[in-house]
Amino acid sequence: MTLFKSDPIVLNMKDAEVIYYPSFFARSEANAYFNVLLETIAWQLDDITIFGKTVPQPRLTALYANNSKSYSYSGIHMQPHPFTKSLEAIKAKVELELQHRFTTYLCNLYRDGQDSNGWHTDNEKALGQRPLIASISFGAERIFHFKHKEDSNLKQKLILNHGSLLIMKGGTQDYWLHQLPKTKKKIGKRINLTFRTVY
Numbered sequence: 001m002t003l004f005k006s007d008p009i010v011l012n013m014k015d016a017e018v019i020y021y022p023s024f025f026a027r028s029e030a031n032a033y034f035n036v037l038l039e040t041i042a043w044q045l046d047d048i049t050i051f052g053k054t055v056p057q058p059r060l061t062a063l064y065a066n067n068s069k070s071y072s073y074s075g076i077h078m079q080p081h082p083f084t085k086s087l088e089a090i091k092a093k094v095e096l097e098l099q100h101r102f103t104t105y106l107c108n109l110y111r112d113g114q115d116s117n118g119w120h121t122d123n124e125k126a127l128g129q130r131p132l133i134a135s136i137s138f139g140a141e142r143i144f145h146f147k148h149k150e151d152s153n154l155k156q157k158l159i160l161n162h163g164s165l166l167i168m169k170g171g172t173q174d175y176w177l178h179q180l181p182k183t184k185k186k187i188g189k190r191i192n193l194t195f196r197t198v199y
Ligand SMILES: O=C(O)CCC(=O)C(=O)O
Pocket: 106, 108, 117, 122, 135, 144, 160, 178, 180, 192, 194
């Protein structure tokens, strides 16, 4: 059997359904999207309050949607912008592959290895039960970690490639946490787009 570069890999994770497409986008397509998204997304820096201390979030973010529903997480309330042409095109490609429709993109820009996304689960009520979340990566490769909420021996890690697509569905958000840790490596920028359906 020939394994094509775009073939999805199903991760072996208890109580979860996680699927990884290492090269969902061709390299040239991924390069072009990285450049255009860096320029055209309305990147913003928000403050977060952790343990009573207010600090800038360790990444830039932006929210886009095909409706006007706001999205809130970690005490941050975001109002969506209308989709850009590039976001529409990416959305169409992902929706065709997954046969699933999304309303909302949360975009993350990690400026360097010091930017990160701490342990969390995407289980906001507005996402409904057992949400399907699709996560696209462009730019610098970063490590992504999962850990099981009840059984701390269960861990999983993978490298998120330039042009990759990661799907989290089923019980993933109920049973597992995920994070994108900092790295001391000298690395460039990474853009992540997470598609969600906000009800
Ligand atoms: O940057 C990533 O790959 C993860 C983003 C993420 O987990 C989130 O925005 O909820």
